[in-house]
Amino acid sequence: MNKLIDLNQRYAAQKIRIHSLSREAGWIVAGQAASVLGSLVLVRVLTEYLESAEYGQLALGLTVATLVNQVVLGGLIAGIGRFYSIATEKGDLWGYLSAARRMLIIATAVVIALGIILISILAAVDMRHWLWLVTAVLVFSILSSYNSALNGIQNAARQRAIVALHGGMDAWLKIGLAVGVMLWLGVSSGSVVMGYALAALVITLSQLFFLKRHTKRLNASRAHANNENWINQIWQFSWPFSAFGIFTWVQQVSDRWALENFATTSEVGQYAVLFQLGYAPIGILTGLIMSLIGPILYQRSGAVNDVSRNSSVHRIAWRITQASLALTTMGFAVTWLFHEWLFRWLVSEAFRDISFLLPWVVLAGGLFAAGQMLSLKLMSELRSQTLLTVKIPTALLGISANTLGAWLYGLEGVVGALILFSATYLGWVMKHAIRLPPDNAQQSNNRI
DSSP, X not given: OHHHHHHHHHHHHHHHXXXXXXXXHHHHHHHHHXXXXXXXXXXXXXXXXXXXXHHHHHHHHHHHHHHIIIIITHXXXXXXXXXXXXXXXXXXXXXHHHHHHHHHXXXXXXXXXXXXXXXXXXXXXXXXXXXXXXXXXXXXXXXXXXXXXXXXXXXXXXXXXHHHHHHHHHHXXXXXXXXXXXXXXXXXXXXXXXXXXXXHHXXXXXXXXXXXXXXXXXXXXXXXXXXXXHHHHHHHHHHHHHHHHHHHHHHHHHHHHHHXXXXXXXXXXXXXXXXXXXXXXXXXXXXXHHHHHHHHHHHHHTTSOOHHXXXXXXXXXXXXXXXXXXXXXXXXXXXXXXXXXXXXHHSOGGGGGGGGGHHHHHHHHHHHHHHHHHHHHHHHTTOGGGGHHHHHXXXXXXXXXXXXXXXXXXXXXXXXXXXXXXXXXXXXXXXXXXXXXXXXXXXXXXXX
16 A cells, blocks of 8 residues: 555655646746747848848857857856856855856956957057957857856746846847848847847846846845855856867867858858758757756756766766757758748858758757757766867867868858768767766766
8 A cells, every 4th residue: 555655655755846847847838939939030030131242241250259158157157057056055056146247347347458459459559340249249248148047047046037038039139130230220230149139138138127137036145154155166167168169169160160261251141041051050959959958957956966867967968969960860851941932041042052051060969969068968967078079179170161161162161061060079078978977987887
């Protein structure tokens, strides 16, 4: 009789857990679906307003935002998201949030200082036509980084509806505000980025409102703070992201700048369209899965001192990676068959002659996404420093391949380089993710 009662209780608990996860997944899917649809509409709208050369200048300008988001603030954002679950377990949410705020303020000061130097250099070398675009990009990068940090906290807290709301708002606000600013100030890449910055400002203010409500509900206050040194803990986790972020940033922007130097700005614009239609949606879908699974893996891992919890994270991460590779194969097949039809609907006529490259960009995006799934496993195991040995060598390979590909074959060469980089990155992450955390690897016979 006791066994039957125990079985019923476990069944009820499992049913509640499945219902909760289904509700969370529903919110995430809704938010990411709105984001993907908005990003596709954004490409269509911008290609109608901007010529390929102007679109290429926009893509080049946004590489500055990538620098800020990956090198200066990217690692910090990852650390803030990772330590939320640990802070709540230790009952020190107030101390954790205070530390996160102080670190973001310091990072913002660094970005502003670097921005002033960059703008001064552009003015000194008589590149004044870039000043408006670069200024708009710096404002956008700071606001979007704040948005990412706040979104990471809300996602770690499993506030899925809030995350979905802001994810869906982002792309659609960009469309409306970018068009509005272009109608007001004139059609240019700088006007587009200023519209992006206004969208990021609206979303950041909304994020702050909801976070304040959340902390008030949890009664987070100075009275509950303990002596945890959150700044040191977050920094120890985050600094490798900034270290390898320098290399990954150069790799990610070298494709556009290589085309700018060895081909034309118009080809940069064509590549940007391919990237946004083939690579970026997969990145959004990857974000969907990581948004759902990341907080769960972080909570299961905890402080990474329990063998059974580590084994569970290990199994989940590899199953998700296998599913990601299966979806990549499907995506490649679909875009191979329908790339011309997709381009007729999604971009203006001037960009349609490059549609045959779309399946290969999708393949590259899928391979990289699978690698990101496994990197999430390393992050949940607090092995962020291991990523240094993955990110830096593969980034250097990507930089070399982009340069050589653009020099020899132009646009097609850069697409080939993207595939090579993504496949190498996946293989390298697999090498490190195949085992459990070092301290516990020998204590479990768990296998993939």
